Amino acid sequence: MTRTTTRTGTTPSVRAALVALTVAAGGLAGTAAPAGAQSFLDDLFGRRATGSVTPASTPGTVPSGLPGERPWSGESGSSGHPEMTAQAIQAAAARFPACVQQMWPEAARRGVRRQNFDALTAGLTPELRLMDLMDAQPEFTKAFWDYLDLLVSDARIKRGREILAQHAATFAAVEKAYGVDRHIVAAIWGVESNFGTQIGDRSVLRSTATLACVGRRQAYFRDEFLAALEILDRGDVVPEHLKGSWAGAFGPTQFMPTSFKRYAVDFDGDGRRDVVDSMPDMIASTANNLKKDGWEPGRTWGYEVVVPPGFDYLMADGKRWMTLQDWARLGIRRASGEAFPRPADKAYLLVPAGRRGPAFLMMNNFRAIMKYNPAEAYALAIGHLADRMRGGGPIVQPWPRDERVLTAAERYELQEQLVRRGFDIGSEPNGRVGPRTRAAIKRFQAAAGLPPDGFASAALLDRLRSR
Incomplete structure (x- = not known):
């Protein structure tokens, strides 16, 4: 659960995950990840660097430090942030030992x-x-329906039902x-982890320490690093198992260290909150x-519905909450x-x-899922996968698969x-x-006499170009 611009600001991109997503799910957290593996959401939602990366030849570049690791490119980050220039990265790396030691007083507190x-x-x-990963620019764009196809696969539905049956008592x-x-x-x-097979293999302590001392989000990651120290000091997770994605998310459901502090519980009663090796604690x-x-017990996340002809799509707005009865009066039906x-x-x-x-x-429960990862495709995949594991059917209405998805430059x-x-x-x-962009699209569509559905299509871009 990566509540950074890993979990808090995910952007669509698919790379090597296209293969990883089809792997049959395995055991719990202790399952060994393949060499170089990360949480597959790092791939799916644009959190892996793109393009070829070559070792830096600049004198004074600090190597990555472990055999077999892909080195830093030695290039400035694409964000343009002053802390992401090659010179700033090198200077911060040189100060790294002192930076870590300067965090001792807060760790002591x-x-x-x-x-x-x-x-x-x-x-x-x-x-x-990690500097290359932090400033990665997605080079591929996937459609909303492609995410659903990948995340709600037959293999994942089958494995989920097996998991639910195998651990029925714990889930209950x-x-x-x-x-x-x-x-x-x-x-x-x-x-999050294809049932524990893709949890990541980077040291959470090293990742968060790096990001706390180098790059453009040091203040945020200082807290994550200190929280990781607290986890290890308490003995909740053993150091060799505190591994995860490049931004520090760990375990089968990908907790960030600060989220672990807020939400982790000792459900098995052994005195440790172990979301890595204890299935009861993790669940x-x-x-x-x-x-x-904000999850509301006894309620669902949402319903697939059919919109009647001539419907005013300006009403499709996340700020417009109405009762299901009121939506039904407008012709909306399941x-x-x-x-x-x-x-x-x-x-x-x-x-x-x-x-x-x-x-x-x-x-409201859809909003609760969105707090776990604020990407609509992610939250819909979670809700729909849950329904499919429960025995529900696929999404009824077809997706517009003939639509060409806009590239980043076109967006x-x-x-x-x-x-x-x-x-x-x-x-x-x-x-x-x-x-906000979808709302602007709707206003343009309404002014142009088009159905204001807020969809950023290639035809819409052509219309904008022609006016």
Whole structure:
């Protein structure tokens, strides 16, 4: 659960994960990851560097430090941040030992013992390769439906059902204690790490120490590094098992160290909160996370719905919450043909692929999943995978698979075109189509006499170019 610009700002990109996603799921956290493996969401949501990277030849470049590691490129980061220039990275790497030692007073205030701090940080070196990963620019763009195809596969559904049956007693106890649907917890386990087979193999302590001392997010990662020290000092997770993705997320459901502090629980009663090697702790901690993020017991995440002809898509807005009964009065009905079981519940309408694709009424529990990872494709995959493991069917309405997905450069241009015409996208153009950009698209579409569904299509960009 990477609550950084790994989990908090995921951007679509698919690389080597296309192969990893088809691997049959294996055991729990202790399953050995293949050499160089990371959480496959690092690949799927654009958290792996792109393009070929060659070793730096600049004198004074600090090597990555471990045999077989891909070295830092020696190049400035693409973000343009002053802390991501090659010179700044080299200078920060040279100061790395002092930077780590300067964090001792705060570690002491958190209860970390001096002997443990010294033992854990002795010989620690920065992994500068993370600078390339932090500023990676996605080179591929995948459509919303492609994410669903990859994440909600037949193999993952089958393995999820096996996991739920194998550990039924634990899931039942956790569901009773926290009120969180066991299928949702299993779905997060399946999507985050392919049921423990893709948890990552980087040292969390080294990754967070590197990012705390080098690069553009040092203040954020200082807290993550100190939290990792606390985990190890307490003995919750043994050092050799505290491994994960490049940004420090670890375990089958990918906790960041600070999230571990907030949400991890000792469900098996052994005195340790071990989300890596204890299945009860891992399942319960994930459920506790969702509960504290607002999960409402006994309610679903949402419904696939059919939108009637002539519907005003300006109402498809994450800020417009209405009761299911009110949506039904507007002609919205469930794609399954069934009635809404709780008509007084409130929801908002999401049309992720525009009027030509499926539509969904999203409940508060969808928002709880979004807090785990604020990417709509991710949250929909979790909800849909949970439903499929429960015995539900596939999404009924077809996706517009003939649509060409815009490249990053085209999304940037689309935003520029909107801004040039006076439509507020909420920020400078950045190539990311979020809620504010979709709202601007809707306003342009309405002004142009088009159905205002907010979908950033190639045809829409052509229309903007021609005006």
